[in-house]
Amino acid sequence: MFNLKLSMFSGTRELEEKIDEMHDQVIESVLAFQNAFDIYLKEKRSLKYRQASKKMKQIEAKGDELRREIESKLYIHNLIPDLRADVLQMVENIDKVINEFDEVAHKFYIEQPDIPEKYQGKFRKLVKEVSDCAENMAIASRAFFRDFTTVRDYSRKVYFLEQESDKTWAELKQSVFDSDMELAHKIQLNALIGDVADIADRAEDCIDALLIFTIKRDI
Amino acid sequence: MDLSYLFYLSSGLFLGWSLGANDAANIFGTAVGSKMVRFSTIAAVACIFVVIGAVFGGSGTSETLGALGSVNALAGAFMVALSAALAVYMMLRTGLTVSTSQAIVGAIVGWNLYAGKPTDYTTLAEIVGTWTTCPLLSGIVAIILYLCLKKLRKCSSMHLLTRDQVTRVGLIVTAAVGAYALGANNIANVVGVFMKSCPFKPLHFGNFATLNPHQVLFLLGAIAICVGIWTYSRKVIKTVGNSLMRMSPSVALIIVLAQATVLLLFSSVSLHDWLAASSLPTIPLVPVSSTQAVIGAVIGIGLIKGGRGINWGIIGKIVTGWVVAPLMAMLICFICLFFLENVFNQTVFM
Numbered sequence: 001m002f003n004l005k006l007s008m009f010s011g012t013r014e015l016e017e018k019i020d021e022m023h024d025q026v027i028e029s030v031l032a033f034q035n036a037f038d039i040y041l042k043e044k045r046s047l048k049y050r051q052a053s054k055k056m057k058q059i060e061a062k063g064d065e066l067r068r069e070i071e072s073k074l075y076i077h078n079l080i081p082d083l084r085a086d087v088l089q090m091v092e093n094i095d096k097v098i099n100e101f102d103e104v105a106h107k108f109y110i111e112q113p114d115i116p117e118k119y120q121g122k123f124r125k126l127v128k129e130v131s132d133c134a135e136n137m138a139i140a141s142r143a144f145f146r147d148f149t150t151v152r153d154y155s156r157k158v159y160f161l162e163q164e165s166d167k168t169w170a171e172l173k174q175s176v177f178d179s180d181m182e183l184a185h186k187i188q189l190n191a192l193i194g195d196v197a198d199i200a201d202r203a204e205d206c207i208d209a210l211l212i213f214t215i216k217r218d219i
Numbered sequence: 220m221d222l223s224y225l226f227y228l229s230s231g232l233f234l235g236w237s238l239g240a241n242d243a244a245n246i247f248g249t250a251v252g253s254k255m256v257r258f259s260t261i262a263a264v265a266c267i268f269v270v271i272g273a274v275f276g277g278s279g280t281s282e283t284l285g286a287l288g289s290v291n292a293l294a295g296a297f298m299v300a301l302s303a304a305l306a307v308y309m310m311l312r313t314g315l316t317v318s319t320s321q322a323i324v325g326a327i328v329g330w331n332l333y334a335g336k337p338t339d340y341t342t343l344a345e346i347v348g349t350w351t352t353c354p355l356l357s358g359i360v361a362i363i364l365y366l367c368l369k370k371l372r373k374c375s376s377m378h379l380l381t382r383d384q385v386t387r388v389g390l391i392v393t394a395a396v397g398a399y400a401l402g403a404n405n406i407a408n409v410v411g412v413f414m415k416s417c418p419f420k421p422l423h424f425g426n427f428a429t430l431n432p433h434q435v436l437f438l439l440g441a442i443a444i445c446v447g448i449w450t451y452s453r454k455v456i457k458t459v460g461n462s463l464m465r466m467s468p469s470v471a472l473i474i475v476l477a478q479a480t481v482l483l484l485f486s487s488v489s490l491h492d493w494l495a496a497s498s499l500p501t502i503p504l505v506p507v508s509s510t511q512a513v514i515g516a517v518i519g520i521g522l523i524k525g526g527r528g529i530n531w532g533i534i535g536k537i538v539t540g541w542v543v544a545p546l547m548a549m550l551i552c553f554i555c556l557f558f559l560e561n562v563f564n565q566t567v568f569m
Contacts, residue, residue: 016378081254083383145379217379217467 015073018066019087019145022094025063026138029101030131032056036105037127041120045112053109060102067095086213090141093206097134100199107195113188116181122172126193129165130200133158137203144210151214155207162204169197224418227293228410230301232443235409237307238319239269239447242405244455245478245513246397249471250390251456255383258453264391265398266445272402273441274434279488279504281407281414281433287327287342289415294565295330295556296412302326302552303408306544311455317540318508321350323408325545329552334568345503350541353481353507354515361477361516362523368469386468393475397509400482402441407506410440470520477516482509511541 036052043049070091074084115123140154176189247261290296303322310317324346331338377385419432430438466474484490485507494501514537521529560567 012378012380012384016380019380083379087380146376 011073011076015070016145018070018073019091020142022063022066022070022091023138023142025059025066025098026094026134026141029056029059029063029098030135030138032059033101033105034127034131036108037124040108041115041124045109049109053105056102056105060098063095063098067091082216086216089209090144090206090213093202093209094138094141097137097199097202097206100195100202101134104192104195104199107192111188111192113192114185115189116179119172119175119189122168122175123193123196126165126168126172126196129161129168130196130203133161133165133200133203136161137206140207141210144214148214148218151210155211158203158207162200165197165200169193224293224416227297228413228439230297230304231410231413231440234300234304234307234319234323235440235443236447236450237304237311238405238409239444239449240451241307241311241317241319241447241455242401242509243398243444243448243452245509246401246475247390247394248452248456248513249466249474250394251453253466253468253471255387255390255468255471256394258456261391261394262448262452264395266448268395268398269402269444269448270438270441272399272404273406273437273444274402274430276399276403276486276488277406277437278433279491280404280486280506281411283342283346283503283505284323284327284407284411285414286339287324287346289336290327290330290412291415291569292566293413293416294559295334295567296416298555298559298567299323299326299330299412299552300409302329302555303548305551306548309547310540310544311451313540317537317544318350318510319405319408320346320506320508321541321545322548323411323506325548326552327412328545329549330556330568332549333553333556336568346505349485349503349505349507350511353485354511354518356484357477357481357512357515358519358522360480361473361519364473364476365470365520365523368473383468386472389472390468390475393472393479397475397479397482400479400486401509402444404482404486405506405509406437406440406444409443410436411506466517466520473520474513474516477519478509478512481512481515482507508541510537514538 032052032055036049036056039046039049039052071088074087136154136157140151140158143150143154172193173190176186176193179186181189243262243265246265247256250256250261251258290299300323303319303326306322306325307317307319324343328338328343330336413436414433417432417436419435421432422430422435422438424430484502485505488504491501491504514534518529518534556567559565
């Protein structure tokens with residue numbers, strides 16, 4: 001009986017570690033994405049960018065692996081159905097954010113868009129806001145497992161940063177279409193700006209679900 | 220032993236079955252309703268502890284019930300228990316949780332009226348008084364526990380998954396305590412009226428333990444409660460589990476704990492003696508309603524959370540059941556005693 005209880009708690013601890021690792025992957029993909037974007041602006045599709053993009057792919061693969069492990073462990077350890085469903089959805093949402101970072105980085109690698117000097121500042125600002133948004137989402141999501149008050153604090157930050165990124169996205173889009181670039185170039189840049197901004201939207205979606213889970217679990 | 224005794228006792232066992240079906244929902248309904256624990260696991264734990272509570276702690280409250288009305292004929296006792304059981308069963312059919320304690324009190328008063336015996340109004344007042352104090356006390360205990368747990372949550376940084384596992388273990392432990400308290404406090408409702416005519420001999424379990432005749436009677440009653448738990452408590456759990464108020468696992472734990480505490484307070488002979496010895500006001504040893512305790516706790520927590528989440532419609536129906544159940548039991552008892560005496564020629568009182 002005692003051994004049974006011990007193994008029950010050790011299984012839970014293992015699962016907790018996996019969930020923590022999943023959050024680590026978000027932070028890592030944020031940092032790797034910022035790094036890759038800096039490299040792209042300086043060197044475009046260089047060998048260094050190729051390595052950075054490969055790194056993002058590895059993080060994405062690790063995220064997928066962790067998601068699958070967490071899913072199976074959630075069922076093996078027979079967590080409460082209600083909590084199990086919430087944790088599953090959370091992990092899937094987090095994984096989608098990691099995937100988006102990888103997809104955007106890969107798009108830069110494939111499409112090799114030319115980003116004129118005058119748009120680079122705004123583009124950097126957008127990437128910074130989107131990255132901060134995802135980072136704060138990861139902190140809020142991690143806090144869900146330990147401290148509900150922190151969830152609310154960081155959720156506010158995510159909402160604020162998402163709004164800021166929307167503004168930057170709109171400004172950037174407008175200035176691209178106001179320019180005298182080729183239409184095809186404008187459309188390409190517009191699509192990429194939209195893809196970057198979508199990461200913040202995805203983080204916001206995670207927070208929306210997270211806040212509902214928090215209300216459900218608060219005593 | 221006369222076999223007719225077992226026939227008469229069957230109504231008590233039926234009441235025990237009703238109690239198991241109805242009151243088990245109060246002990247672990249919230250745990251099962253919030254999907255924290257599997258029904259079969261917690262039902263098995265509850266059965267074991269109901270038996271222990273009934274056999275080893277059931278004597279205190281039985282005396283109080285005996286003081287209310289001394290049902291002195293076996294056929295009378297049969298009808299008292301049957302009326303209470305029928306009243307509970309009819310209420311159960313509506314899917315509402317009712318109080319077995321109130322039904323048996325109603326039936327005993329019905330017997331007193333029929334037999335022309337005086338009802339001990341002091342004891343009746345004491346018992347009826349607990350119908351208010353029990354949910355009130357349970358509500359207060361639940362609020363205190365809720366505030367303590369909230370404070371504890373702020374100080375602790377335990378991981379949510381670990382916390383849920385701890386809550387799950389806590390629910391099983393408190394369900395065990397609740398089941399013990401239910402056995403100790405409510406066994407008087409089930410077989411209390413048969414104690415005067417108890418024909419059993421002491422039961423020896425080798426050199427390990429010996430049960431006196433009353434304990435053997437309590438054991439039979441407890442087994443009937445266990446059958447009720449296994450066969451019919453799921454339906455009632457659906458009502459208590461989550462329809463009164465949507466509750467988190469931690470709230471479920473608080474509710475069971477508050478209910479168990481209150482039941483133990485009303486059935487602990489040691490606490491009663493200690494308070495009396497310390498010249499403090501004593502808590503009467505009365506079979507109280509676990510239904511009332513659990514509803515009191517649910518309302519207590521609902522109120523402290525702002526009162527928005529409570530389903531007042533269902534609570535209104537349950538409270539109506541509390542008034543209807545004893546009256547119904549009294550009426551059924553009175554009418555059936557008439558038939559039992561005049562149609563079946565049984566002696567229903569001495």
